[in-house]
Amino acid sequence: MSEIAFQNNYPDELSHCYGCGRLNPDGLQLKSYWDGDETVARFRPRASHMAIPGYVYGGLLASLIDCHSTGSASAAAGRARPDEAPFRFVTASLHVDYLRPTPIDAELEIRGVIKELKEKKVVVSATVSAGGQVCAKGEVVAVRMPENMLR
């Protein structure tokens, strides 16, 4: 695994995301890393993140897939063009299939695979597993953040 989380390479002004910003004290602070050609993040749900007792709510899984995938897109773009500044990607579309109930009392592993890599668009497929069993799978179309989004 790489040593520095993708999200820790974001500049301060892009590090406030509820899902993955290191400067958002209320947020999830997801951290994603390279693991060979795949990307990986681990996350332990809070007790409040339930859908029904014992299981994680779907919105959390969507958030984890979303932020892990945009982070993976940023890292893949950076690996392809290491001499340029870090790139920030945002989500154009997100799809999640919920395959089985996801236990809330387990560490979740989110894994990403880069399916398509273009200069301004990266497609990432992702899974969320608990105890080695895939509970949800998803796909994110990430696009390079327009510079005029920063106020």
Add this chain to the structure above:
Amino acid sequence: MSEIAFQNNYPDELSHCYGCGRLNPDGLQLKSYWDGDETVARFRPRASHMAIPGYVYGGLLASLIDCHSTGSASAAAGRARPDEAPFRFVTASLHVDYLRPTPIDAELEIRGVIKELKEKKVVVSATVSAGGQVCAKGEVVAVRMPENMLR
């Protein structure tokens, strides 16, 4: 608009969802209602729910579409068979298209349309708007919750 939120018809043991459970004090407590044949919910993001300063993070929009749609599925099933007990639906799949950045300092309106209604499967399309402009649209395939999910 109907007077009682769909989620307030869920029995206590199914009212802990982070997105819409009335018994989850840390959660979003989304409330959805009939508005004619459409369903509607309104939600004001917290300051921490940002993606980058000024805009809502994608996972929140996914959560709102998810919980509003499963609630809408439950309500539609109940409207079709009013003499039976309330039905609880869970998400089989979720798709969200992010059409434009969603401002964080606005009340969001989530609207749902029932696209398909079967006994065990309901398909709901949804939009999230701010200031009358659609910022995200999505589709949820909701399935009747298996009884063995309740521990």
